[in-house]
Amino acid sequence: MRRIRITVAYDGTRYHGWQVQPGLATIQSELERVLSDIDNRPVQVAGSGRTDAGVHAAGQVAAFDLENRLPCPNLKKAMNRILPGDIRILDAAEADPAFHPRFDATSKTYEYRIWRAEVCPPMRRLYTFHFPYPLDEAAMIAAAPLLEGEHDFSAFAASDEKDELGRSKVRTIFSSRLFRDGDELVYQVRGSGFLKHMVRIIVGTLKEVGKGNLDAAGIAARLDPTYAGKAGPAAPARGLCLLRVEYSSGPAC
């Protein structure tokens, strides 16, 4: 048995997120279906983390064990031949048998795109959040780095995020930046890990700053562990993309 690490890109539009759910199309279940087919036995796939329904990925990382001795380049080709075109294997490599894509990850980078012009081009509509209404973008750009550092992000987690005992909501954000890219306002965030809906709630909160409903002090208050409410509304899934997952050491292929 060998452990394989893959890098996966997907268009999340028609999927109910990453995680297997009975009777629903998910990225994980598509990968498991294809690998079970290749290995002639049920294969389980572990991801670096879940992505929500409609969220995209340019570089999700996952791992699985395989009996089949197919060389990695051929395995990648075989998977891409069977998978639907909206899920693509970018890389497949031998990994240490102890490698775990979730526990070994040292950082993740997400990107959120907001289309600011009056009309959103048809070919971009599934990959950006169209919001052509007034926003104080300078205030949002100035507020974005306030999220950096180690904070309790409880206010930035989905309300149904389970409050398991001992499960800390403290995360470290290494970099949190907002910038303009043509007609788009782009938010890029790199952190040690993210809670459910966290990036989308950060973007929704920055949007509140842009609307003048919130200032720097309001952001600071929401990062205080004693803050009881929710930081802001979650921005729609379609604008979000998991860009990459980093590990301290690369694969040993």
Place this chain on the structure above:
Amino acid sequence: MRRIRITVAYDGTRYHGWQVQPGLATIQSELERVLSDIDNRPVQVAGSGRTDAGVHAAGQVAAFDLENRLPCPNLKKAMNRILPGDIRILDAAEADPAFHPRFDATSKTYEYRIWRAEVCPPMRRLYTFHFPYPLDEAAMIAAAPLLEGEHDFSAFAASDEKDELGRSKVRTIFSSRLFRDGDELVYQVRGSGFLKHMVRIIVGTLKEVGKGNLDAAGIAARLDPTYAGKAGPAAPARGLCLLRVEYSSGPAC
């Protein structure tokens, strides 16, 4: 009654082309449905030309007559509010009552994109033709300008293109260029007009050059009015996009 000229962008993926066909979703029928709704009477829309099923547009031009006195910017907004997100009105302007988007067009520009890398990113899959196999791109790039000039393009027309009496297959191509854009091979062609499937057959023919099945003499032979066969296979619709339509005079808004 006023005549309005619109510029339309669309993702052709889920449409059976431009032209109205009973019981099928087409761009023209979507526009007519929305305008008839706005004008409370049947409105007919004329386009600069048809696009095939699955072909996209960044700047198709169309025109129609309207009784409603809504100013153009509001009409554009109203149409975009009712239309599905894969059809967008980029511009609406008052036009001369004699303006006809097809007969008055002086040129059209199409673009065809071929994804050359091993893996096509999921978010590009509907807008490019994935062909990762060997091609002599230098030979294709050198052959592309051979199409320029006034020629009888009969060999580059769909076989079901009606051979109506007096309907000339002579067209003028002002510019025919192939170039690399990152992982894509891009063909851009600007001409006086195009026959059914013409751009896709030109691309299919250039691909034959890339495979070594055809040379400059072969292209010249296919442009000879006495050539009886078909120039080459048509490349898939998804890679094609109508970039813009030009007119000798702009709208009189």
